[in-house]
Amino acid sequence: MHRVWKHILIITPLFVLVAFMGFIIFYPVPRPPVGEMVSARSVISMASKKNAGIYSEALFNESKNCYDSAMTYWKRENEKGIYSRNYKKVSEFASLAANKASEASNDAEKNTSYLKIAIQEKITALKKTDEGLNRRFSKYPMSTEMKNNISRGEILLTEAEMDWGIGEYARAQAKITEVEKILVPSYEYADANLRSYFRSYPQWKKWADSTIAESRINQDYSIIVDKFSRKVFVYLNGELQLTYSAELGKNWVGDKRVKGDKATPEGMYKISKKFLSDSTRYYKALLLNYPNEEDTAIFDALIEKGSLPRSAVIGGMIEIHGNGGKGSDWTAGCIAVTDREMDSLFKIVKVGTPVTIIGSMYDLKHVQIR
């Protein structure tokens, strides 16, 4: 009996050991989803290369969070006994990470190509706006602040274009937004101002037609100064004979109101005096009869209304003179032409020759096309 027990005592542990070994060898050990993790990483990496972190930030971050969660669950399962592990959650999160990264990748691709086109369109549109500002308003009186803003906008636009060129669409977009805030309001302000100015066009046309008719009737010379195009048109017998370039007062938009406002007046005038070189600082000059009766009446009305102080002076000494050709509006309100043009003009006009100064010979639509 004693011997039997002895055998049982030996065989039982051996049996248990063999059974244990068999269990270890043959029981299916739960395997971690290594392949799924590799795949998730690969998709996340691809999404990252497509800049999903920038162009599909939320989805990309979600995918990374899912991957991190998968890793956390994996580590947590590793702490458990080898046979009691369950990698289901790891697998789920890995697959979720891969799906979200794939979505982020597609999203980023779409957003990138959309941004690429959208920004290019905006750059083109803003360049047109800037071109319009330079073409139509380069000589338009604007505040210093607005001029500074336009210049800043132009530099920023170049920066945005450079960013766009190297594929930095998000950065380009941020700059474009800033440029839009600067250039568009400047353009709109100038445009609205110009439209308001051109409301006087019917009056200008009437004056111009009347001046040309006067030239035809009198069989003589008449002059029309077109402030917007900065041209001096010389008519003879109602036909355009000569065209000169003109430079005006700095604040040439609108009528002259008061002495020292650096505005070029608008109205129908006549040459009241001719000055040779010895009588003027500006080579030769043709003095106009500014202010005429209408100018004085308007000035008085403005004083009466309180729009101008009682101490205001109407001003005068508006001339067509030489020393022009500087490329800017530099006079105090006069019209400057080159000395050569002044010579030819001086020869053909006389005291009494009509000089009509208007905002534009052409209506706004025509001006905008030009």
Next chain:
Amino acid sequence: MKNKILLGLAAIAMVAVLASCGKKPQVEIDATNAAIAAAQTAEANVYLPAEFAALQDSMSAINAKITEVDGKLFKNYKEVVADLASTKTLAETVTANAAVKKDEVKKEAEGLLNNIKAVVAENAKLLPKLPRGKEGAAVIEQIKGDLTAVDATVAEAQSLFDKGTYMDALNKIKAATDKANSLNAEIKEVLTKARIKF
């Protein structure tokens, strides 16, 4: 009998030893992480973004491999150690290359900044030579906005350069250079028209 029991115990002990023989290569992990952090400090993410992203991918894969080995009964970190070593070497190379690239960008930005400063200085020198009187004042008035904008952009670029953000500084300088040059040409044209020597 006694021997058989001892043999059994020895076998169990061997299994236990084998199961715990692979130690996590913490020193190598820390060294590789430090090398990657050094690459980031060297702004590899700015100057060599693709290479830096590859480094991060590589480390992420190693972390997964470590977790995989951690979960095994018989741990063997040999492959992990090898991967860590190659990633560390790669990180060091990326750090060095980023420094070279950063230096290149710095030199380019510095050169352009000096060029634009020279143009800005020339513009400032030419301004007083513009025709005196109201006509000169009118020209100055016309280009004042541009001058202010260029000055502001150069100042911004200088500030970015001083902060060490050379790439951003470079873009700003390039954008302002065109404007500064066109202003220079404009001023010179006015001076030439007015027959003033410059």
